[in-house]
Every structure is written in structure tokens, then in C-alpha cells.
Amino acid sequence: MLTKNNPIGVMDSGVGGLTTVKELQKLISTENLIYFGDNKNVPYGNKTEEEIIHLTRGAIEFLISEGAKVIAVACNTISTIIDKIAADYDVKIIKVIDPVVDYIKNSLNVDKVGLIATNFTVKSGYYDKMLGNIKVYGKGSPELAAMVDSGKIDREEAKRVIRIHMEDVLRAGGDIKHVILGCTHYPIIKDIFQECYPEINFINPAYEQAVAVINYLNEKSILKDEGTGSFNVYTTGASDPYNVIMNMLNMSMPEEIIKYEKELALL
Template structure:
């Protein structure tokens, strides 16, 4: 199984930031990516529907012989990860636990801001996991629904994006947060802007990088790292395909995505 591909899925193309981070950290791994672009966003759906979609996504990847599945979607991780891990035999990794571990790696973290989709904030998954692991944390979780469309529009350094960031982050900064957790896989593309936006002393934690690091740890522990030293291949499957998604894929990966295939679940 070592040379079998990794499976990664998201409700759209945001999970390609996780693919990019995994490629940088584990360049020999083959990856099969599924973006459920026909049914994006998951964040506005009911928990039952999210779980149904997530199981369909996992079965698609398992049919392609993957050795591990990465749920590169915060909303799907929040609502579906336990049921996925219970049902399937392969290791299934979500994005929430790695983000929580990265926040808590700093013993000085006391006031944590979290920005995410409405569905992720509403699930309380991050808030619950952080509070269980460290008592006394002060948490400020804010839905930031405008950021995903702004990122997809490539308005990363646009006045509208700056205005949205001020709206979402100023109340947190006024409350003295020392850590900001980006709990959506679209948000790592905003890191250059956020690095200038945030005052000194506020640590930035993004779910894509932390998830990739966790994937490497898990594959090492399970002796599932690819044996061959080669350039890993990437297959991208989308449930809806348009020119926009090809452009987005290129932007999220910072390279040509190659061939993108349209599939039905």
C-alpha cells in the first residue's frame, strides 16, 4: 500500500491548498483529489446532508485505491469525521485536529481568534476541541462568509478584502487575541495580506500547512510513506467543471493543474 495514492477531498477547490502543502512536504506521493464543485458549499447544508456527501466522496476515492483519505474540508471534518473513521478501514485524517495541535503547540497561547465558514463556526468543533485540551482559553470564533468568494475572485489584496478583514478581525484584535486560526482551506491564500494586516505578536495558524504536517506524521507512523523517490502525480476530479475552476485550480496550486476530469458521484 505504500505506493498507493493519497486521497484528498473538499467541497470545492479550496482543499487544493492542502494538496499544495502535501506536495511540498511529500513530493513523492501520488495524490487523487476530489472537489465536489457541483454541490459546493457544504457549509450551508444540514449536518445530515454533509455526512451523506462526505461518505460519497470517500467511496469515490476508495474506488481509486487510495491508502489514506484526507478530509480537506473543515465543515465535513466537523460533521462527518467520526462516522467516516468508524465505517472505513483506511486511515482518515481531518483538518481540525492538526489545527488545534498547532495552536496549542505554543504554551503562551491564551486568546485565540478563529475565522471560518458559518457551518464550521456553528459546529463548535474547534471551540470544543481547544477548550477540552486547555482550560482557561479565551476563544473568539467569527464566521467570515465573504472571504471565500473574494479569494475565488482573486481579490486577495483588494480594498473589498481589506474591508472584510477589518470587519471580521478588528473586534478580535480589540479583545487582544494572540493567535489567529484560519479554519478554512481557502484562507491560506490570504496569508501574505494577513501577515501585513495583523499586529506584531499575533501568531497565524493555517489549516493547510498543519494538515500536511499531520499527514506526514501519520504516514510515517503507519509505515505508509511512498517508497520510490519520484515526482508524485496529481489527478484532479471535479463534480462540476468550468473555466473558472481550472483558473482557480492553477491559483491554489501555484502551478498548472494538468488535466482535470469531471466525474459523477
């Protein structure tokens, strides 16, 4: 039986989902958090659907084995296909895309938005389908997530890549005021996006996902609202990028960064 003391599980293809962890820490510091990042196989956005599903199952099953009372899929690419396997698990799975779609529909009076994401996310058309009458002008980036995940971010190179993708979006969409950062890696360098395009509102889905997780736990009366929360990170890859990115995000550091040794082998 799940209790308040069971942890919130957060998963991503790499370090990007730490943006969701940061928002959770800011909103409620009493929760226990466990993070799984598959840095060995990042980025997922350049893989096939079959490969993504296989890797995702491994991550979900690990978090369930650790007692996760809810799993936040802090990866846009995984979120586009998670409905195909979510029913196989008893734990609640909260995607990163749906909360930001609700925010756009309910809080922004717009008829179009921009989207910068992985190739897989853009090609899936998931944002287009979910946003309905709101036109989405999307551009996929094959390299930006991996650049961030390395922890070795060259600001000038990041600016160059961002400008290439953003100019494609603005050329196609015209007078766009709001752009979704459709990969949780991207809010880590939101300041670089903002420096290049100060007039654009770059939407961070991590905050909306964190709110959705807390609302769900409240509804189920399993929100841990007392004491001090723990935080542990598991990664299939190197730990160094985590230290770099968490310092960049100015977030609470984990008790441990643990190497996950079990193979999440591709099919």
C-alpha cells in the same frame, strides 16, 4: 492491500483543500495525489449537517474507489462532523482541525486565539471543545469561501469582508495575537489577511495537516519515498477556478482536471 504506490486522497468542498496539496507537494514530491473538490455544492458551511454528511460520503467513497491509502479531509466544516461517519470506512481519515489544535496546544503559549471560519464551523464549537482551556473568539463568514472558490477574487472586496470579520473577533477577544484561518480556502488569500493585519499571526492548518498525513504514512510504512509523484484533480464543477487558484498558490499543476459526472445530489 494498500501499498506505497496507492495515492493520498485529499477532499474539500471546493478549491480550498489545494492548500493542503501544496504543503504535501513541498514536503514530499514522490507521493501520488488525488484531489476531489465538490465545487458544485460549495460552500458546505451554509448547509445542514445532514446535507454535509450526504455529500461527504460521496466524496469519501469516490476516493476509496480510486485506491486512496489515507484521506485528508481538507475542510474544516466537514472535519467538525466526520467522526460521525469515519468508522464506516476502513481507510484512515485525517481531519484538518486536530493537527492545528495540537500545534496551538504544544507550540503556542497562549490563553486565547481568534478564529475566522464558516458559520457551520464556528457554531459547531469544535475548536472550543478541542482547545479546552484556550478561549476561542470565532466569527463565521457566509461569503468568504465562495468568493475564493469562484477564482474571481476582488482584493478590495476581500479586504472589506476580512476587516468586518476581524474587527468582530478583535472587539470580542481584545489583544489577540494568533488567528486560525479555519477554512482551507482562506490561506489562498493569506496575503490579503496579512496586508490588513500585519501584526497578527494567521495560522494555516493546511501545513499541520500535511505533516500529520506524512507522519501517519511513515508509521504504517506506506510512504512513497522514491520516484515522481502524480497529481490529478476531480471536480463536480468548473475547472477554471482550479487553474486560477493553483497559479496563485504557485504549486505543481495536475496532469489532468477531470469533471466528476456522478451526481452528489443533496437529500
